Amino acid sequence: MAAIWIDIDLDAVAANYREVTSLIRPAARCMAVVKADAYGLGAVEVARTLAAEGCEAFAVTTVEEGLNLRRHGLEGLILVLGPTLPQEWRKAIEGGLQLSLADRQSISRLDELCRQEGLKAAVHLKLETGMGRTGMRPEELPEVAELLLKASHLEVAGVYTHFARAAQRDHSYTRGQYEKFRDGVAALERYGIKSQWKHVCNSAAFLDYPEYHHDFVRIGTLLIGHMPGPGFGRQLTLKDPWAAKAKVLYVHRVPKGTYVGYQSIYKTKTETTLAVIGAGYADGFGVVPHFVPQGLWDLLKIFVKNTAALFGVTLGTEKIKVHGQTVPVAGKIGMQLTVLDLGQLESLPGDEVEIPLRRTLANPRLLRQYWRQGRIYAKRTLTEEGVLEVQAE
Numbered sequence: 001m002a003a004i005w006i007d008i009d010l011d012a013v014a015a016n017y018r019e020v021t022s023l024i025r026p027a028a029r030c031m032a033v034v035k036a037d038a039y040g041l042g043a044v045e046v047a048r049t050l051a052a053e054g055c056e057a058f059a060v061t062t063v064e065e066g067l068n069l070r071r072h073g074l075e076g077l078i079l080v081l082g083p084t085l086p087q088e089w090r091k092a093i094e095g096g097l098q099l100s101l102a103d104r105q106s107i108s109r110l111d112e113l114c115r116q117e118g119l120k121a122a123v124h125l126k127l128e129t130g131m132g133r134t135g136m137r138p139e140e141l142p143e144v145a146e147l148l149l150k151a152s153h154l155e156v157a158g159v160y161t162h163f164a165r166a167a168q169r170d171h172s173y174t175r176g177q178y179e180k181f182r183d184g185v186a187a188l189e190r191y192g193i194k195s196q197w198k199h200v201c202n203s204a205a206f207l208d209y210p211e212y213h214h215d216f217v218r219i220g221t222l223l224i225g226h227m228p229g230p231g232f233g234r235q236l237t238l239k240d241p242w243a244a245k246a247k248v249l250y251v252h253r254v255p256k257g258t259y260v261g262y263q264s265i266y267k268t269k270t271e272t273t274l275a276v277i278g279a280g281y282a283d284g285f286g287v288v289p290h291f292v293p294q295g296l297w298d299l300l301k302i303f304v305k306n307t308a309a310l311f312g313v314t315l316g317t318e319k320i321k322v323h324g325q326t327v328p329v330a331g332k333i334g335m336q337l338t339v340l341d342l343g344q345l346e347s348l349p350g351d352e353v354e355i356p357l358r359r360t361l362a363n364p365r366l367l368r369q370y371w372r373q374g375r376i377y378a379k380r381t382l383t384e385e386g387v388l389e390v391q392a393e
């Protein structure tokens with residue numbers, strides 16, 4: 001019996017896919033982005049669910065992620081979005097993955113490798129238009145085209161770029177990036193490089209710019225049930241497939257003035273009931289990504305929160321659902337144990353509570369239970385060899 005686990009509703013993932021595809025322009029298809037273990041849900045199970053819904057294209061960040069999908073029988077197009085190292089290329093191509101090429105040197109190196117090994121590689125050219133991460137810059141394109149014309153073992157399957165500010169709805173920046181992309185594609189075509197597909201949209205751009213859908217839209221966030229940011233609300237109805245649960249392991253009634261947890265930062269204000277659950281920061285619980293303030297208001301909020309914490313007042317702590325009611329965490333979250341202040345609420349050891357666990361920060365070793373039609377159909381656990389294993393129920 002696990003003290004903490006995650007329930008994942010694959011019917012919700014399938015429903016989100018249908019919502020997304022209902023908004024795609026007829027000429028375009030959905031490339032499901034299942035990187036980072038499908039944002040924590042489980043890449044193999046999510047990809048299988050989407051494939052059953054008719055999805056034929058997937059994207060990941062690394063070669064390893066792509067090969068993992070192949071090992072589990074996923075067919076169709078698998079694009080590796082991230083930069084890759086030459087030593088990974090052969091197994092990527094043999095595994096039928098498509099690679100992103102983002103610099104000039106890789107073109108001739110990859111072509112040379114394919115020539116030696118008797119392989120042919122389908123590649124996607126990544127254009128740098130304002131993300132500042134990877135990609136070919138406009139001034140490189142004449143040489144890129146020249147190299148590609150000579151590269152007889154490479155086939156340009158796609159040309160793409162990635163938006164930096166689509167989720168912030170910075171339209172002028174996003175349109176500027178798009179214009180650079182369009183100009184880049186036109187330049188490549190002038191030099192004789194025509195690609196099969198073009199794709200630029202992530203979830204946010206997909207919603208805001210139907211005119212940019214082209215051949216594929218690369219969707220991650222929406223499929224796992226999140227909106228890419230505030231203000232995208234009304235366009236589609238998403239279901240949340242994710243629920244992290246923990247068990248109450250211990251309950252005790254304590255008097256007013258009881259200190260709770262490390263550093264005694266929490267002191268009960270009345271007689272109350274405390275419950276200990278089997279979840280902590282080793283599971284990813286209470287771990288938050290580094291937060292960069294967006295403007296003065298955010299900065300002020302961080303300042304107020306930190307100042308309050310200095311005086312022993314914790315604002316905006318994690319809220320836990322016990323029997324449908326929300327209760328606060330008492331004190332600091334521990335490595336694997338966390339205390340809840342139940343007040344007058346009653347609970348017994350063995351009860352289930354729902355905890356806010358961020359998908360991408362949830363420890364991958366946690367048990368994941370996959371649900372379909374109201375029943376658990378598979379479970380994923382970590383074996384002793386450290387391999388994630390899915391077992392049908």
Ligand SMILES: *Cc1c(COP(=O)(O)O)cnc(C)c1O
Pocket residue numbers: 033035081162201202203204218219220221222228
């Ligand atoms: C992660 C990623 C996406 C998907 O973005 P979402 O906003 O999660 O839909 C698309 N394209 C690239 C290049 C990415 O890295």
